[in-house]
Amino acid sequence: MASSIIFGTKNLFRKSTKLKLKEQTMNTEANTDSEPVTLIVIGCGQRGAAYGKYALQSDACQVVAIAEPRPQTRKILADAVLIAVQDHMHVEVALAFAEQGYHILCEKPMATTMEDCIRIEEAINGAGLIFGMGHVMRYSPYSQEITKIVQSQTLGQLINIVQVEPVGYYHFAHSYVRGNWSSEKESSFALMTKCCHDIDIICHWMSPSPPVKVSSFGSLRHFHHRAKPLDAGDATRCLDCAIRNDCPYSAKRIYLDSVSRGNTGWPVSTLVDGIPDIENITAALKVGPYGQCVYESKNDVCDNQIVNLEFENGNTASFTMVAFTSAICERQLRMHFTHGEIVGDMSKYTVTDFRTNKTKTFHPVNEGGGHGGGDIGLIRTFVEAVRTGNQKLLGTDVGEVLKSHMTVFAAEASRREEKVVNCVAFEEKARASVRETRVQTVLR
Missing domain, CATH: 3.30.360.10 (Dihydrodipicolinate Reductase; domain 2)
Structure with a gap:
């Protein structure tokens, strides 16, 4: 579903606004202080949201299109700059938009194989584009x-x-186990x-x-299964587990208890489309991957x-x-x-x-945003690099x-x-x- 939306967006801009966008992003003489850099948002997830806040804080850039398969998320985030799709999709999206002459800010990693990284490098160099990488540190x-x-x-x-x-015990369980x-x-x-x-x-x-x-x-x-506590028994989901209140990796503790205290941000925000609450988080934990026992997951x-x-x-x-x-x-x-x-x-x-x-x-001084201000620093620098046509700024x-x-x-x-x-x-x-x-x- 995501792929069709991505390339639907690409085709839309190929037919109707390609020349306008290329003039705004590639012709440095046309990019004055009064003309914002236009950005296409491909993927409205956590990383996209982190970069996207900059568009609400600055007149330097504006969103002209977004591509995101979740309807409620599109509705909530339509006024923000949001950049990121799943890692294995980076090469497909980067090559498609490089072909059309768009400057690219790519979330890490560049791609998931060496060969695809090389293909992106060749495409960027061949088209003479500004390229930013999500190395926010x-x-x-x-x-x-x-x-x-x-x-x-x-x-x-x-x-x-x-x-x-130090990834963090519940962060690793959330992102790299479930x-x-x-x-x-x-x-x-x-x-x-x-x-x-x-x-x-x-x-x-x-x-x-x-x-x-x-x-x-x-x-x-x-x-992995060999490390599963004996007291957990045969339970494969945290809500059914006898040690759900004591296990450090309990989905009940990480998500349900968190949202019951009023937290609707990360990590609970990633579980549902829309605003997290006790009802929809409970439903997600009953059937989705984030409710699985970390010792029974397929990581x-x-x-x-x-x-x-x-x-x-x-x-x-x-x-x-x-x-x-x-x-x-x-x-x-x-x-x-x-x-x-x-x-x-x-x-x-x-x-x-x-x-x-x-x-x-x-x-x-941390001016806000994730990674000690690195998220804001990256998107600001990328926008200025595009506006001035100067890769060296990055x-x-x-x-x-x-x-x-x-x-x-x-x-x-x-x-x-x-x-x-x-x-x-x-x-x-x-x-x-x-x-x-x-x-x-x-x-x-």
């Missing part, structure tokens, strides 16, 4: 202040980075769907030196994983993704320089200078996005194949595969 005040310190070299050379992504990212076949592996922007910002801080070697280890350690993605990186200049980095935390996506960061260190948690960071033996803590381009995604794919290959992977050879092999597939298609 780059655009928060917190990350941008740290980036300035790294690039200024006031603490000397950056040598090592340690970053931890939710849209629980199945690798239907989405992708967890390191890609959850943490590709962690690997991206690590590579960004280490640039211009690229990663050359990667190793990774991880598994689905807890969320297959890792709930813990580590990644080790070596860069061309000899620098190193380590990254950990883990489900079992009380913190929800509040990344823990340590950066080690030749003359100092930075320790941060996404809301504040502490800088220690070894030469002066002084330590100072900074609290970047601080990255489709080629750099592809390389960081390739590093994530290489890390997962290392985990599966139990070996250290050479990043350069890995990318060359992927590009050769795309070329060979193209040749075989022509020969057929």
